[in-house]
Amino acid sequence: MVMSMTNTSLKAPHLSPAHMGLPKISMIGNRSYLVEAPGELDLPAQRRIWALARTLKDRADVLELIPGMTNLLIVLRRTAQDDDRLQAEILEIWQQTAELDLLGKTIDVPTTYGGEHAIDLPAICDYSGLPDKEVVRLHWERTYTVFAVGSAPGFGYLGGLDPRIFMPRKKVPSLRMLKGMVTIGGMQSGISVLTGPNGWNSLGFAEITMFDAKAEPPALLAPGDRVRFLPERIEL
Numbered sequence: 001m002v003m004s005m006t007n008t009s010l011k012a013p014h015l016s017p018a019h020m021g022l023p024k025i026s027m028i029g030n031r032s033y034l035v036e037a038p039g040e041l042d043l044p045a046q047r048r049i050w051a052l053a054r055t056l057k058d059r060a061d062v063l064e065l066i067p068g069m070t071n072l073l074i075v076l077r078r079t080a081q082d083d084d085r086l087q088a089e090i091l092e093i094w095q096q097t098a099e100l101d102l103l104g105k106t107i108d109v110p111t112t113y114g115g116e117h118a119i120d121l122p123a124i125c126d127y128s129g130l131p132d133k134e135v136v137r138l139h140w141e142r143t144y145t146v147f148a149v150g151s152a153p154g155f156g157y158l159g160g161l162d163p164r165i166f167m168p169r170k171k172v173p174s175l176r177m178l179k180g181m182v183t184i185g186g187m188q189s190g191i192s193v194l195t196g197p198n199g200w201n202s203l204g205f206a207e208i209t210m211f212d213a214k215a216e217p218p219a220l221l222a223p224g225d226r227v228r229f230l231p232e233r234i235e236l
Contacts, residue, residue, distance in 0.1 A: 023094055025087050031076040035090060041187060043159055045070040046147045047099035050223065052090075055097050067223060068148045069157045069188070102224025104146070109191065109227060111140065111182055113204040115235035119174065120201035124167050124184065132236045138162040139182075139203060139229060144189055146225040154211025156221035158189040173199040180206050182229065204229075 021038030028034050035052065037045040049072050053065045056074065064075040080086040113136040114121060125132050144158035151157075167184045174197065177183075181192045183200035192198055193210040206229075210220050221227070 022091055025090060027083070028073065031079045033074045033076075033087070033090070035072045035074065035094075037070040041070050041159070043145055043147075044099060046145075046159065047101055048094070048097070050102055051097045051100035052094060054100055055093055066150070068150060070147070104222055104225035106143075106226040106228065107220065109182075109206045109208055109229050110232040111204045111206045111229045112233040112235065113140070113182075113231055115205070115233075117178060117181055117205035118203045118235075119177075120167075120170075120183075121203045124165060124201055124203055127167055128165050130164065133234075135165050135203065136231065136234060136236070138165050139184075139189070140231045144227040144229075146221045146223055146227065147188075148223055149219055149221055152193050153213075154219040154221065155190060155193045156210070156225070156227070158227055159187075161187055161189050163187070167201045169199040170201065173197045174202075177202060178205070180208065182206055 023038055024036040026034045026036070035049075037048055039045055046069075049067050049070055053067050053072055056062055057065055061076050061078075061080075062074060063077045066073040066075070074090070114132065121132055121135065124135055128135060130138070139162070142160050142162055144160040146156045147159045148157045149155065161184065165184065166187045169185045176196065177192055177198035179192055179195045181202040182204035183190050183192060183198070183202050185200035190200060191206055191208065191210055192200070208220070212218055
């Protein structure tokens, strides 16, 4: 899924420590390159990815740009004649490009915490060493930024989770997690958009449509949007 950066307000760019590092570039197939930002999976790194995508979008040799979670997939129109030169150009652009802050819309998500859909809340509590009320509070008090949209239609990778409730993804996915479950996967949060197998950890549920093929745009979330979870009900 290609994520558009049009119709988005831009904040003045600024530099960060991540600016000093170099990304990892891997060739995917014969005409695609994956650029992975150095350092942590954090907002400064994501801003560098957004900036790189914006800088590359008008290149004649670029067919498609797919920003992911602190990475960017570059798809060329044809195989590069000089692979080393192209990679050197990407690294040079990275070093010369400052962060880009996408300022999108803010979306409030009424959420039921606990209850029958919070199937992984006990495991989150065990892993964090925190009581359920504290886990829930730490989750809804944060404002999250949509780093990227993908993996399933309309699914947003939400950065900004409190480190105290980071939770590894499951080694064995749950076979049937419902659409609308509010989840934690590693250092990210999310809202499941499909019912089916899922390796993230559910602590609540939201009645919200994340993707509507008949709507314009079909996906509710876009990179740079902010998400706030509102504790409409807490069943602990």
